[in-house]
Amino acid sequence: MDFVNLIKTGNSWKFATEADLEDFVWANLKELFGLIPLKRQYYVNGQICDILALRENKQLVVLELKNAEDRYIIQQLTRYYDALQEVKPLEDEIDYQQPINLIAIKPNFHRDNFIDKKYHHLSIDFFEFAVLLDKSNYYLQIKNLDDEKVSKIKIPHQDREKNEDIPPPSRGLMNRLAKCSSEQQEGILKIRQKVLSFDKRMEEISSAVSFKYGNGNSKTSKFCAEFYFDSKGMPIIFLWLGLKNNSSGRISRARIWTDWQGNALLEGYVPSGIGEKITSYKKLISNRIAKLYTIINREPKMLYTTDFKYIRQYCKDRNRVMRKLNNNEPIIYEECKLLEVDIERYAVGMKRYVVFDFGDYEPLNGFVDVALEKWLKRL
Structure with missing residues (x-):
């Protein structure tokens, strides 16, 4: 255990x-x-x-x-x-x-x-x-x-002496955490500690696949955070943040990507559920990136006719991501990795781009702090 x-x-x-x-x-x-x-x-x-x-x-x-x-x-x-x-x-x-x-x-x-x-x-x-x-x-x-x-x-024991009023994780949460990596376990428990320590009115509301945090579970309750576990048991963090990439005063449920080492991105807004459209889009872009690296790493270095459709798609995807950045819209982690792909030198006559080494991540703790502040104002 x-x-x-x-x-x-x-x-x-x-x-x-x-x-x-x-x-x-x-x-x-x-x-x-x-x-x-x-x-x-x-x-x-x-x-x-x-x-x-x-x-x-x-x-x-x-x-x-x-x-x-x-x-x-x-x-x-x-x-x-x-x-x-x-x-x-x-x-x-x-x-x-x-x-x-x-x-x-x-x-x-x-x-x-x-x-x-x-x-x-x-x-x-x-x-x-x-x-x-x-x-x-x-x-x-x-x-x-x-x-x-x-x-x-x-x-083996998780230290919770900092706030003895906080209830220990339920058996349901512990069973979910058992399928997670040690980094995910530590990250989730730290966020849980922080959220439940924030205000005496904060409660943990559990269901079969998620654990929400807010002031009760009625129609008028306000939520702050949620751990949602997908069909494979992997955790996804949701925080109630401002729309327009957290720049608006209007609040919605935001899906957060994290590397579980403190870095995070607001990937989009999902009113309920896990956000299947975001999940499908992440998988699509990930597959396209994998194909691009297959082309880059091919020996000998050469392009086939069939490669050009992937390169054209890359150009469209890249332009779309850059427009999102310019408009301060949420982008997913895979879109950040797309900007780091350097494939133009293999395509004769193709427009040259500057390779974007994306490092503009947000601190996960910062997102949690903002969600807590916005939750308090909404009560």
Whole structure:
């Protein structure tokens, strides 16, 4: 796992949700318990088991996790045991001739838990866990209450102490971020921190494919920013900025390109959705650029008759981009790269252009600052 949701409660730390605890234990079953992951949130005969795992000898182990005190965990594990023994699922992987081992994992155990276990005939182990802070590192410590053995593993954690009022990223956002690069993850979390820290009225509104930031989700709500994830799971940033390349007082939802290293461009305005026209146009220009570089890098250096249609198209595209720049209109990243293509020397009689090494990007933080200021004025 790249990072885990932790929250501070008093002087101690805990997993933000039970799902976060389960995610981390599932990802580290081998290191913590020497177990092989089998199934999680497994439905059997009306019961849903948190985690099913195996020992090397194919013995089944059932783990039930609680992020807080629970007086009835023994009864819950008993129901899982009964359902598994009755149905005997996954028989190709599990040896049901061996006893099923039941494990309860909690931050602390109630007195009733020990009484229930004392008079129970099933094999049930109690493991108590704690999140420990050592200097700047966080660890999950798990202690077997039967034999007092302790294991500890480092927890990758995103530092959110700057503003403890900010809620941790939801599980939905964390799942989306898991498919992103480390630069994208860091960039998105920094913007999220900045936006949610800006004003107490700022809220995070999540849906299946996007995470919006504004003062609620009603018809009169004003939005500031949005992370939208496309069909491949890649993030696109939208900010509510001024029309006419952010020069107008009228606000609209702007699609932002970024290299996730601080550089950005306002590529166009999209009232809703992802902006399929912009996406298609970006792909079209990218393909044209690739063809131009094929011509440039060809050995031996020569032009074929079929090349001239790409060169003519290049001239049209370049002139269109230059008109946009002169009129202070938004241009996409691929149009910037088009201006850097030097192909004229291969075309006899073709108009000579100055190769444009485009470096006039805007700082991403600057766009976010403007979006926040404009949002505040609109409230």
